[in-house]
Amino acid sequence: MNFDHKIIWITGASSGIGKSLALALSKQQTKLILSSRNEKELNAVKNSCENPENIKILPLDLENYKSLSGKVDEALALFGGVDVLFNNGGISQRSFAKETSIEVDERIMDINYLGTVALSKALLPHFIEKNSGYFVVITSIVGKIGTPLRSSYAASKHALHGFFDSLRAEVYQNNIKITLACPGFVQTNVSLNALTADGTPQNKMDSATKNGLTPEVFVQNLLKAVRQEKQEVYIGGFKEKLAVYVKRFFPKLLSKMIRKLAVT
Secondary structure (H helix, E strand, C coil): CCCCCCEEEECCCCCHHHHHHHHHHCCCCCEEEECCCCHHHHHHHHHHCCCHHHEEECCCCCCCHHHHHHHHHHHHHHHCCCCEEEECCCCCECCCHHHCCHHHHHHHHHHHHHHHHHHHHHHHHHHHHHCCEEEEEECCHHHCCCCCCCHHHHHHHHHHHHHHHHHHHHCHHHCEEEEEEEECCECCCHHHHCECCCCCECCCCCHHHHCCECHHHHHHHHHHHHHCCCCEEEECCHHHHHHHHHHHHCHHHHHHHHHHCCCC
16 A cells, blocks of 8 residues: 555544644645544644645534535545545543443444444445545454443444454455554543543543553554555554453453453
């Protein structure tokens, strides 16, 4: 995978991982489409990038997933196509399952799962028609394991793995690639914006998030994995990556570890 002269669409591009992706890819010979709900911050990201004349802004709301087919039409018109979609937009959670309203469960699934799937399915005919394309999906280490305070978030990320693993098999003959990237703790606003039991944001930076990888380091590793066309990659601290393999080979041990794990 070579990013030169590619048209790349990034969701969740107004901050964190998405912003760092835009900054990194703007240094290459790419054309970028930046999307999130926050148009003001998208423009700030664009102006911070190199070659801003090669960058277009396309605000969208993943929660409003039934409108996303129209957003794909708008995206395709900006540069005449799309080569790579980084599905990065999403929202996290900090609440116990017993206390979390079903409306919060629904909102997390609408944004993280249905929004991502709807956008990808709407873009899929374009990829099939040109017999090439690349979906990069930012899931999470909790897309492989579940931890306390993340029940709905973990469910949404597990669901993405199921969908895109199935899709990969279906579109192999169309030369469409898929990378599932699983971050551990990354220094972003994810914990500030995370939904609590009643749906309000946590508005607090978790210590684990504060001490995680920088977005720049995460993106460096992510782009390396995409260049190598890896199907799945875990990017985080040693303990987070270890947990994936402990679950695979020693699931009961992981259950004991998770109960004692500091996840905030």
